[in-house]
Every structure is written in C-alpha cells, then in structure tokens.
Amino acid sequence: MSARLLPGKPVADAVLEDVTARVAALKTKGVTPALATILVGDDDASAGYIRIKQKQAGELGFVSPHAHLPGDVTQAELERVIRGFNDDKDVHGLLVQYPIPKHLDYDRALQVMDPDMDVDGLHPLNMGRLALGLPGPLPCTPAGIEALLAHYDIPVSGREVVILGRGATLGRPLAMLLAQKRPTANAAVTVVHTGVPDWARYTQRADILIAAAGVPGIIQPEHVKPGAVVIGGGVRYEGRRILPDVDETCADVAGAITPRVGGVGPTTVAMLFRNAVAAAERATA
Numbered sequence: 001m002s003a004r005l006l007p008g009k010p011v012a013d014a015v016l017e018d019v020t021a022r023v024a025a026l027k028t029k030g031v032t033p034a035l036a037t038i039l040v041g042d043d044d045a046s047a048g049y050i051r052i053k054q055k056q057a058g059e060l061g062f063v064s065p066h067a068h069l070p071g072d073v074t075q076a077e078l079e080r081v082i083r084g085f086n087d088d089k090d091v092h093g094l095l096v097q098y099p100i101p102k103h104l105d106y107d108r109a110l111q112v113m114d115p116d117m118d119v120d121g122l123h124p125l126n127m128g129r130l131a132l133g134l135p136g137p138l139p140c141t142p143a144g145i146e147a148l149l150a151h152y153d154i155p156v157s158g159r160e161v162v163i164l165g166r167g168a169t170l171g172r173p174l175a176m177l178l179a180q181k182r183p184t185a186n187a188a189v190t191v192v193h194t195g196v197p198d199w200a201r202y203t204q205r206a207d208i209l210i211a212a213a214g215v216p217g218i219i220q221p222e223h224v225k226p227g228a229v230v231i232g233g234g235v236r237y238e239g240r241r242i243l244p245d246v247d248e249t250c251a252d253v254a255g256a257i258t259p260r261v262g263g264v265g266p267t268t269v270a271m272l273f274r275n276a277v278a279a280a281e282r283a284t285a
Contacts, residue, residue, distance in 0.1 A: 003251040006231070006258045008144070011151040012270035016060065019270075022277045023061040026284065033280035034063045035093040035119060035273075036085045040078065040100045041071030045237065050097055053269070060273060065091060071101050078104060079112045086114040092283045093119040093276035116282055119275040122169060130176050137275040142174035144267025145210065145231055150184040154208070154229055154256065157186035162202050164219065164245070165212030166193045170233055174210065194218070211245035219246045227255035233264050 026033055035057050039050050050066070057064040065088075067081050078100075085094050094117040100106050110118075115125040121137040129136035149156055161178055165171035171191055179189045192202045194213060203209050203223045211219045214234040224230055232246035244260050251257050258264060 003254040004256040006152050006256055008263050008266035011148045012266035015270035015274055019273045019277050020060055026280055031284045032063055033277055034091045035276045036065045036091045038067045038096045040069045046097045075104055078109055082112045092280035093117050095119050117279055119272050133180055139173040140271040141170050141268045142177045143271040146177055146184055148267050159187050159207040161187040161189045161208045162206035163191050163210045163212055165234055166191050170212040213245050216243035217247045221250050221253045224250050224253045226253055230254040230257040232258045
C-alpha cells in the first residue's frame with residue numbers, strides 16, 4: 001500500500017473536543033443539553049447503534065432520554081412520541097433510529113419532527129436550508145466528509161470532485177455541500193451513479209473520488225486516477241461485517257484513502273453531536 005491513510009478518529013476527536021467545550025459553556029448557564037432517541041422494534045444492530053450514541057452522549061455531558069417502541073407500533077403512536085419530544089422544553093435534539101419496520105413511513109415520521117431538533121440533518125426543511133446555503137443542521141455523513149478533507153489539509157476549492165452515488169442521505173447533500181463557496185468546499189462537483197453505463201469515465205478523472213453507492217467493492221483500482229484522494233462513504237453490512245464500496249487494493253493507486261474500518265464512520269457520529277449541541281444553543285439562546 002502506497003496511499004496515505006485518512007482515519008476518521010482524529011477528525012472526530014477534534015470535533016468532539018469542541019462539542020465538550022460547548023456543553024460545558026451551556027452548563028455554566030444552567031442548561032444541560034439533551035439528545036432524545038427513539039428505537040422502534042428489536043433489531044440488534046439498531047439497538048447497538050443507540051447504545052453507542054447514548055454512551056457517547058453521557059461522556060460528552062448530554063442527557064439522553066429514550067423511547068423504545070414495540071415493532072408493531074402504529075404510525076400514529078410513533079408520531080405521538082415524536083411530538084411529545086418536540087414539546088418537551090428540556091429536550092434539544094432528537095433522532096429516530098433508521099431503519100424502522102416496513103409498515104411505518106420514515107419520511108412521514110421525519111416531517112413530524114421539529115426541524116431545529118433534527119440532529120441527523122435529514123428533515124426536508126433542513127435539506128432546503130442546505131440547498132440555499134442557509135444555517136441549519138447538516139446531514140452527518142456529508143458534513144463529516146467535508147471535515148475529514150479539511151482536517152488533513154486536502155485542497156478542495158477548484159478541484160474536480162466526483163461522487164459515485166445519488167442517495168438522499170449522502171450523495172445528493174454532499175454534492176450541494178462541497179459546491180458551496182467556502183474554503184473547505186467550492187469544488188467542481190459531478191454526481192454519477194450506477195444507472196450510468198460508463199460511470200468509470202467520470203471517476204477516472206476525479207481529483208477527489210467519493211464512493212457513496214452502497215455497493216461492496218464497486219470501486220476498483222482501474223476506476224481511480226493515480227494519486228487521487230479516495231473517500232469511502234458507502235458501505236453495506238453482512239451481519240457485523242462491513243462491506244465497503246472501495247476495494248482495499250485502490251490504495252495501490254490512490255494518493256490518499258480512508259481505511260476500510262474507521263474512516264468516515266467516526267466523523268458521522270461526531271457531526272451528530274455537533275448538531276445536537278448546536279440545537280441546545282439555539283433553543284436556549
């Protein structure tokens with residue numbers, strides 16, 4: 001392997017250090033930030049993610065009220081619980097752990113949430129704020145990728161960024177984020193996807209290639225411009241095993257690359273807590 005590795009943990013640690021200071025400042029004003037979580041059903045992976053977030057919340061000084069709803073809960077009951085957290089003046093941030101059971105409508109549940117409490121940054125209003133360049137919670141994985149590039153002093157402004165994947169949680173919002181006029185963005189961004197037969201023609205010219213397709217191993221060395229920066233944002237899970245979009249052999253061609261494990265993931269969680277502390281600051285300003 002010749003590529004420089006870009007682990008996410010140092011990036012996340014820097015973000016969480018800032019979050020810790022902001023939590024402490026809120027507490028001097030008598031405010032304890034609260035991040036509420038909702039889990040529907042008994043999926044082991046989802047329950048594990050909630051435990052990780054609650055543990056991190058405690059370490060950062062948040063309180064974390066939690067609602068665990070049965071797998072057969074109705075849409076109306078889920079929305080009632082969301083509205084209850086919306087109306088609780090002691091709760092500042094809220095997330096509904098995804099995925100939820102198939103009989104429920106996640107998008108409809110998301111729209112019930114107070115957009116200023118949306119720590120995942122996925123509420124339609126927050127997507128609109130992102131599109132217009134207005135302040136608001138940012139989708140966590142795209143924000144984490146921008147922070148990772150900035151942390152490692154990787155130039156983005158004026159460079160060609162190609163994103164393979166157009167999903168609502170990663171590809172599309174990341175394209176909007178990196179095209180905005182900021183020192184850590186301001187790129188020429190192309191979004192391509194697996195519905196384009198010759199998608200490799202685009203990835204092969206990218207200065208920064210971001211995989212966001214959720215197709216294990218889709219990015220191979222021949223798809224990468226020599227010396228390019230390669231960010232693996234898309235993954236699938238086989239049980240507890242992570243199956244990333246980017247094949248590890250791409251490190252033989254890339255100039256810099258995120259590791260198979262511990263790349264974008266830690267930055268995503270850190271950005272969730274950055275959104276949560278910002279929500280507490282807004283609510284108590």
